[in-house]
Amino acid sequence: MEYEAVIGLEVHAELLTDSKIFCSCASKFGGAPNTHCCPGCLAMPGTLPILNKHAVELGIKAALALNCEILPYSRFDRKNYFYPDLPKAYQISQNDFPLAVNGYINIETEQGIKKIGIKRAHLEEDAGKLIHSEHGDYSLVDFNRSGAPLIEIVSEPDLNTPREAWLYLTKLKSILEYTEVSDCKMQEGSLRCDANVSIRAKGSEKLGTKTELKNMNSFRAIERALEYEIERQKRVLEKGEEVIQETRRWDDARGITITMRTKEEAADYRYFPDPDLPPIVIEKDFIEEVRSKIPELSHERKERYIREFGLPEYDAGVLTDSKKLSDFFEECVNKYPDAKKVSNWIMVELLAILNAEGKEIEDISLTPDNLVKMLNMIDKGTISGKIAKTVFREMLDTGKDPSKIVEEKGLVQLSDEDELEKIVDIVLNENQQSVDDYKNGKDRAFGFLVGQVMKATRGKANPKIVNKLLREKIDG
Amino acid sequence: MKITKDDIEYIADVAMLYLNEEKKEHYTEELNVVLNQIAKLGELDTKDVEPTVHILPLKNVWREDKIEPSLDSEQVFMNTENGEEGFFRVPKIIED
Numbered sequence: 001m002e003y004e005a006v007i008g009l010e011v012h013a014e015l016l017t018d019s020k021i022f023c024s025c026a027s028k029f030g031g032a033p034n035t036h037c038c039p040g041c042l043a044m045p046g047t048l049p050i051l052n053k054h055a056v057e058l059g060i061k062a063a064l065a066l067n068c069e070i071l072p073y074s075r076f077d078r079k080n081y082f083y084p085d086l087p088k089a090y091q092i093s094q095n096d097f098p099l100a101v102n103g104y105i106n107i108e109t110e111q112g113i114k115k116i117g118i119k120r121a122h123l124e125e126d127a128g129k130l131i132h133s134e135h136g137d138y139s140l141v142d143f144n145r146s147g148a149p150l151i152e153i154v155s156e157p158d159l160n161t162p163r164e165a166w167l168y169l170t171k172l173k174s175i176l177e178y179t180e181v182s183d184c185k186m187q188e189g190s191l192r193c194d195a196n197v198s199i200r201a202k203g204s205e206k207l208g209t210k211t212e213l214k215n216m217n218s219f220r221a222i223e224r225a226l227e228y229e230i231e232r233q234k235r236v237l238e239k240g241e242e243v244i245q246e247t248r249r250w251d252d253a254r255g256i257t258i259t260m261r262t263k264e265e266a267a268d269y270r271y272f273p274d275p276d277l278p279p280i281v282i283e284k285d286f287i288e289e290v291r292s293k294i295p296e297l298s299h300e301r302k303e304r305y306i307r308e309f310g311l312p313e314y315d316a317g318v319l320t321d322s323k324k325l326s327d328f329f330e331e332c333v334n335k336y337p338d339a340k341k342v343s344n345w346i347m348v349e350l351l352a353i354l355n356a357e358g359k360e361i362e363d364i365s366l367t368p369d370n371l372v373k374m375l376n377m378i379d380k381g382t383i384s385g386k387i388a389k390t391v392f393r394e395m396l397d398t399g400k401d402p403s404k405i406v407e408e409k410g411l412v413q414l415s416d417e418d419e420l421e422k423i424v425d426i427v428l429n430e431n432q433q434s435v436d437d438y439k440n441g442k443d444r445a446f447g448f449l450v451g452q453v454m455k456a457t458r459g460k461a462n463p464k465i466v467n468k469l470l471r472e473k474i475d476g
Numbered sequence: 477m478k479i480t481k482d483d484i485e486y487i488a489d490v491a492m493l494y495l496n497e498e499k500k501e502h503y504t505e506e507l508n509v510v511l512n513q514i515a516k517l518g519e520l521d522t523k524d525v526e527p528t529v530h531i532l533p534l535k536n537v538w539r540e541d542k543i544e545p546s547l548d549s550e551q552v553f554m555n556t557e558n559g560e561e562g563f564f565r566v567p568k569i570i571e572d
Contacts (some may be wrong), residue, residue, distance in 0.1 A: 017541050024544035033562040034552050038544075042552065054541035075529060082492055084566040097529075132568060140563035268490045278534035 002202040003237075005230045006210075007165050007195060008119075008157035009222075011172060011264045012150050013182035014126065014190035015058045021149035022049030022092065022277075027053075029188045033142035041147035043087035048276050055123060055149040056280060058103055059099050060378050062151055062181040064206055065297065066172075068103030070287050074122075075279040079269045085127035096113070098122035099280070103105055105175065106299075106321060107167040108317075116168050117156030126150050126433045145189075157196065157207070162226035169193060169219050170321060174298040177323040183423040186218055193222055198243070199233045208233070209243040215250045225250040229257050309339035315347055324361045331368035336375050345371065365399025366392075374402040386459050387411050415462040417469070420453070423461070424469045427452045435474055446470065480509045 020027045023040035039068040040047045060070055077095040103118035128146035132139045153172065159165050173191060176182040198210035213229060216222040228250075233243050248257040296304075298320045305316035318325045325346070332342045354360065374391055377383050383391060383406055394405045406412055414420060427449060428435060437445035453466045488495045495503065534542050553559035558566070 019541050019543045024539070024542060025546045026543045034564070035549070035562075036546050037552050038546050042547075044555075051538040052541050054539040056538065084564075084569060130566075130569075138565050138569045139568050140560060141566055142563055190571070270490065273529060277532070278530050278532065278537045281535040 001238075003199045003234055004202040004204075005160055005162075005197060005199050005226070006157045006207060007159035007162075007197045007226060008316045009159065009165060009168060010194045010196070010425045011153045011155075011169070012126075012192045013062075013070060013153070013176050013184060014053050015109055015149040015151055016180060016182055017052055017054045017058065017149050017241065019052055020147035021052050021055045021123065021261075022147055023047075025147065027148045029145075029185075029190065030142055033140075033144065036144040037146070041087075041143055049092060049274075051277060051280070052149060056099075056282075058149075058181045059121065059151050059288055060287060061179050061294060062153070062176060063290050064287070065101030065175050065179045065181075065294055066100075066103040066105060066118050066121065067152065068118060068121055069099035070100050070282055071097060073097060073279060073281055074099050076123075076274045076277040077271045078123075078274045079271055079455060081267055081269060083127075084139065085130050086146060087128070087143065089461045091125060091127065092274055092277070093124035093271075094122035096273075099151075099277075105168065105171050107164060109164060109167060114158075114164065116164075119154045119156050121151055121153045124150050124152060128357060162223040162230070164228055165195065165222045166219050169222065171298075173219075174323065178297050179294055195222060195226060197226055197229050197233075199230055199237070204405050208237075209245050211243065211245065211257075211407065212247045212265055213250055214247060214260065215252075217252065221252050223377055224252075224255065227255060228255060232257065278460065279313075298323070298326070305339075306372060309333070309343070311339065315343055318351070319343060322361065325331050328361050328368055334373055335368065336372040338375075341375060342371070345375070345392070350396075353393070364396045366396045367399065370395050370399070370402055377406070381415060381462065382406065383411060384412060384413050384459070384461075384463060386454075387413060390459075411460065413462050414460045417465060420457075420461055420465055421469055423453055423456050424466065424473060427456060428470075428473060438474060446474075479504055479511060 004472075014027075015021075017027050019025060019342040020036075020041060023038050023419070025038050025041055025332075027036070031064045040049065063070055074094060074097040075091050078090040079093045079095070080090045082089055098120045100121045101119065103121065104115050105118065106113050106115055108114075126145050126148040128141050130139050130141055148405075155168065159168055171183045176184050182190055186192070193214070193216060195213045196210045197213065198208035200206060200208045211229060211233070213222075213225050216225050228246065236243050244262060246262040247260040249260045249391070250257050302316045302320040305311045305319060306313055319329050329342060329346055332346075333339045336342060350361075354364070371392075374383075374388055374395065377391075378385060378388050387406075390409070390411065391402050391405050394400060394409075395402060398405075431449060431452060434445040434448050438449070449470055450463065450466055453461055453470070455465070481500055481504050484495070484500050484507070488500075549562065553564075556564060558564055
């Protein structure tokens with residue numbers, strides 16, 4: 001039988017506020033354990049939460065960029081559970097009246113644009129971090145993250161393949177980055193995602209039993225976990241068995257999902273309105289004020305790059321996927337108007353290195369200024385395009401000025417004809433066979449000779465002059 | 477709605493409360509009385525009454541996004557005997 005998967009995603013993103021959502025402790029990542037804590041986020045008796053207005057603004061900003069409807073009235077509920085990552089024994093969240101509902105984002109699949117619904121977006125507080133001791137039967141808790149503001153974004157089950165899930169997450173991340181709602185660093189936990197997945201006979205309207213997947217630490221892991229889980233469910237059905245509704249944990253090293261808890265053990269959160277927090281009533285003016293702060297988003301930038309710079313659609317798409325990369329590109333173009341050349345260096349050299357090393361643009365030392373300086377050096381003939389690659393790599397690692405790198409490493413292009421002529425003569429003498437081959441019509445032999453000159457000059461020879469000299473000498 | 481002893485056992489379980497047999501009987505009876513009382517309210521016609529979600533006429537009680545100093549380490553741990561190298565030590569619970 002042919003099956004179709006039905007996937008829904010729940011994304012948690014940490015909001016870029018300075019302070020926590022219900023107290024005035026710093027909300028930033030890191031710091032020595034338990035140093036961003038006050039009686040409020042430690043749940044001392046008698047403390048009360050006070051909502052951070054900026055968290056509400058950022059929540060609305062995200063919701064608007066996700067085409068959601070902002071509910072005029074929303075409120076906070078207590079989600080009760082016993083786990084030592086939250087000292088109150090409940091998490092303040094929004095259950096019955098979320099901040100926003102009914103949004104969507106468009107993803108670009110190979111079959112064209114697909115609209116993915118967003119069921120709801122709500123605010124809540126983050127939990128602390130547990131470290132399980134390797135030896136001994138105890139865990140250690142750091143409450144620095146406890147009370148950091150989160151937005152939870154729940155998609156409709158509109159996604160049908162792991163690839164679509166990946167595309168949705170990439171688009172969502174880009175929107176949250178462009179609007180500066182969240183920095184979306186998965187490795188720091190500021191973006192997290194759980195997935196619900198079920199399968200059904202293709203064409204059927206009835207939903208199958210779903211499982212919930214947790215513990216995926218990258219978009220790639222989410223895609224792989226979904227691929228695995230869809231295949232697992234198919235095997236279960238084909239054996240004539242039934243899929244059990246349960247939560248499964250992704251084991252990235254082994255590439256499988258494992259049962260965590262079944263529906264029978266499912267948590268009962270006993271939600272009820274938090275009496276400590278009065279409701280949020282959002283007026284139209286407030287919404288419009290937030291709306292006016294939403295900047296140009298990735299798809300708008302992409303269209304502009306195609307229109308203004310004449311970039312191919314694919315390149316414009318890659319350049320605008322990440323806001324930081326796109327900002328980098330724009331800063332370069334402001335100083336060096338040949339956008340295509342800048343784009344080529346980013347698309348070919350920079351991204352190859354970033355992808356190979358699993359890094360982001362902010363992880364490297366390269367600055368737009370230095371890239372522009374290097375491009376100018378190529379234009380002036382100070383360095384060859386080939387040498388530039390060496391300089392480029394050095395700039396990425398050290399952040400040094402390209403002229404300094406060229407000077408330190410003696411990489412200036414050799415354009416002195418007299419000097420090159422001496423080297424060309426030596427190469428011709430040593431490679432009489434290739435000279436003859438070339439004269440007998442083997443064009444490839446010429447390339448070999450150019451290569452020998454480049455080798456003798458350790459890549460520094462100006463290739464145009466080398467070509468010219470070789471032709472003069474051989475063709476006479 | 478009738479609360480049974482099974483319901484009481486479930487509620488006690490999710491709230492992590494230990495109840496002996498006597499207490500279970502006691503709360504089964506007592507909660508039924510409370511719920512019957514509340515059920516009486518259901519007899520009223522509330523068609524035109526807005527639901528009360530908060531008992532005080534307050535809304536949008538919020539503060540500006542400003543950082544205030546957090547507690548120093550000594551104060552953070554003054555109410556616990558389970559501090560360890562800047563962390564709180566708790567029984568090991570492996571879930572996710």
